[in-house]
Amino acid sequence: QVPLVESGGGLVQTGGSPRLTCTSSGPTFSNYAVGWFRQAPGRERDFVGGISPSGRSVNYGDSVKGQFIISRDNAKRTVYLQMNGLKLEDTAVYYCAARSGPFGYPDKEGYTYWGQGTQVTVSS
DSSP states (O other): OOOEEEEOOEEEETTOOOEEEEEEOOTTGGGSEEEEEEEOTTSOEEEEEEEOSSSSOEEEOTTTTTTEEEEEEGGGTEEEEEEOSOOGGGOEEEEEEEESSOTTOOOGGGOSEEOOOEEEEEEO
């Protein structure tokens, strides 16, 4: 089991740079690739980016390349999503998810464990 809990969301002004965290209490967390997804109202859950179990490899969805940064600290069983220069269209519920296969898989069906999500609302 890899329970996941996201935190760090909330109301942010455009241009803000919040950091989301995804923390696990599971002892095998460091064995799993982690992905971040987001879902805006009425839209599909989209891939934001992913990180390998070691943290050495990362990839991003096209919509956030150069804007968001993913990192992890396995000693803390935590993955981070640094969000920079937020725009109104970044408003969504953000989820982290874990999978035992290769990192960076963009399809949500490829992930076994999910957090409950954290709402990020960007206001002007």
